[in-house]
Amino acid sequence: MTDTDTSPTDPxxxxxxxxxxxxxxxxxxxxxxxxxxxxxxxxxxxxxKLAYPIRDGLPIMLESEARSLDGA
Structure with a gap:
């Protein structure tokens, strides 16, 4: 990367x-x-009614990994 790289990241x-x-x-x-x-x-x-986790900055878009919001 150079000093001119302006890719935004979210801390x-x-x-x-x-x-x-x-x-x-x-x-x-x-x-x-x-x-x-x-x-x-x-x-x-x-x-x-699902919440997909973000782990180490990567969204895990798998239904099997999602948390149910029913009764959460």
């Missing part, structure tokens, strides 16, 4: 995820937009 996602990427991701189940929960480091699908 709250481990400094590795471009916040613009988070805006582009959709729920793999419902194909609807996700909201970013900064405190829990998750991408939330209100329609699917």
């Amino acid at each position: 709250d996602t481990g400094g590795k995820t471009d916040p613009r990427l988070l805006e582009l991701l959709i729920c793999p189940v419902t194909r609807t937009p996700l909201s970013y929960d900064r405190e829990r480091q998750e991408l939330v699908s209100k329609k699917a």
